[in-house]
Amino acid sequence: MTAKSQRARSTAQAPSPKTAPRPRASGKTQELPDDRRQVLISEAARLFGSKGYENTSMRDIAAVVGILPGSLYYHFPSKEDLFVAVYSFAVSQSLDAVKQAVEGRDDAWARLEAACIAHMHGLLDKNRFASVLVSHLAVDTLPEQVVTLRDKYEAVFKDLVAELPLPAGVDQRIFRLGLLGSMNWAITWYRPGVETPASIARKLLNVIRRA
Amino acid sequence: MTAKSQRARSTAQAPSPKTAPRPRASGKTQELPDDRRQVLISEAARLFGSKGYENTSMRDIAAVVGILPGSLYYHFPSKEDLFVAVYSFAVSQSLDAVKQAVEGRDDAWARLEAACIAHMHGLLDKNRFASVLVSHLAVDTLPEQVVTLRDKYEAVFKDLVAELPLPAGVDQRIFRLGLLGSMNWAITWYRPGVETPASIARKLLNVIRRA
DNA sequence: TCAATTACCAAACAACTGTTTGTTTGGCGA
DNA sequence: TCGCCAAACAAACAGTTGTTTGGTAATTGA
Incomplete structure (x- = not known):
């Protein structure tokens, strides 16, 4: 992600094989002729x-x-294009997970909690498909598309926070950024053990939530 | 910080010129013959x-x-040795700033708030000497010494949190990690403007603090 | 005055980086 | 059977990386 790439970047989204790609002939146990x-x-x-x-x-x-x-x-x-593709994939995966976790629930706090649990799960669990979302700290070196994707993802939390019956004087934006920060920062200290991503999510929310 | 360095690392702390170093002869306006x-x-x-x-x-x-x-x-x-030196410097600077901000105050919440403001200041303000403390996300690639230094710094917050009259059922460790995370994450979204590091610190704490 | 030390320069080194080029392979439709 | 094309290989390219080596002015302590 050096500012000066060695070659100009194409904006194209890669060949995008419309015609079905042929399955790999090689290899022992024939894997799925997957994409x-x-x-x-x-x-x-x-x-x-x-x-x-x-x-x-x-x-x-x-x-x-x-x-x-x-x-x-x-x-x-x-x-860099590969990274954008990866990031885009991670965002859509996480979006799906969060939305699915939220739907069906009514209580605003319960909805947010479900979203947080899903977020932490994608961030810390075996798959950790979401960890790439927070693997980059220097924001100004991020490709524009990635920033857009990140904002798109965080917008879900924006909505969830907006539903909350927060006491007057609590900044919704700061609330959301603080919550996301406290969760994302967990990749720097989380180790699999007694505490699960879900329990951490609940505890973090519990700190914020008023009794 | 690749796991396999190109050469073995020395544990020495560099020559450490006890005898006064000679001032640079070159250069226009004579800078301080500083260290x-x-x-x-x-x-x-x-x-x-x-x-x-x-x-x-x-x-x-x-x-x-x-x-x-x-x-x-x-x-x-x-x-890598240079990085350790830099990190060590940043920790001692931040420690000084936080301790100085805290001392003289009595109320536990006021002490924590002062510490948070100092932390955010070092993280986001012009100098930003503390930003190197959070510039690394992959913890398992961090040199051991750096992890030790980080823990030493965070221990201050551990103490400050311990002083707090927190309601039963609130995990002190999660409280501390969540607070630090919400602050450290600010480097990914903070832009100088109407909101100052201090005001952000206060608002983040206000989210956590119970009315 | 002189040897030692400090702090640097000049130039190279091997390893690694992202990337390009030309070529080959194997299956599929005509 | 033929030509096409997706998808790979093989090999190199140019640039960057952390680092080493040998030398050299300036300063200092004796």
Whole structure:
């Protein structure tokens, strides 16, 4: 994500094979003839999320997929484009999880709690598909699209907070940013153990929530 | 902070010139013959804090100091050692600021508020000497010494929280981690404007504090 | 005055980075 | 059977990275 990329970035979204891609012939147990692109995104997400963007090389990603580095460029025009795809995937996954957790519940606090639990789950649990969402700290080096996606995701929490019967004098924006911060920061200290992501989410909310 | 450094790291704390260093002969207006090492640390802190560790090269640091890259290795045996020095400096600075802000106050909430304001100030204000404290997200790639330093800093907040008359059922640890998270996360969204670091600190605390 | 030390320069090093290029493979529709 | 095309390989490219080495002015203590 260096400011000066080595080549100009295309805005295209990669070849996007409309015609069904042919299944990989090689390989022992025939895997699903699944969308190859999605596999790349998922594996890259895991690496970006755990090691960070700058500490993950295209060679790393290629290796875990079982491909040569150059071959990645058939699917994505640049590393940054790959990151955007990964981030976009993570946002849609998290959005789905949060929305599904919320729906059906009536009480505003219960809805927010469900959303927080879903958020923490995506952030800290085995999959950790959401961890890439918070793997980047230097915001001004983030591609514009990514910032847009992040805002889109956080808008859900904006709505949930708006529903809350908060006492006058409590800034909704600060409330939301504080809550998200306290949750996102958990990746710096969380270790699997007695406390689950869900229990942490509940406790964090409990600190904020008035008796 | 790659797990496998290119060379083994020394544990030494750099030459540490006890004898007064000679003033730079070159250069127009004669700067203070100040401790050179401290200048390096300060400039490196600014770069690490704003661009992040991996996006800051030894050449970047050398350039802002007006030195050749290799010359840095006279003062610090490796980039990682330099980072540890920077982090250590940031911790001691922040510790001083927080302790000074707290002392003289009696009320537990007032003490915590003063500490939070000091913390946010160091994090977001012009100097931003504390921003390097939160510039790293992947904790397991952090040098051990840095983790120790971080814990030492956060211990102050541990004490401040312990003083608080919190209602039963509120986990002190979660309270502290949540508060620190909500503050530290502010570097991802704070922009200088109407809201000051101090006002943000107060509002974040106000969300947590019970009426 | 002279040897030692401090703090640097100049130049290179190997390893690694993202990326490009040309080529090959295998299946599918015509 | 033929040509097409998705998807990969193989190999290199140029630039950047942290770091090392050997030398050299300026200052200092003796």
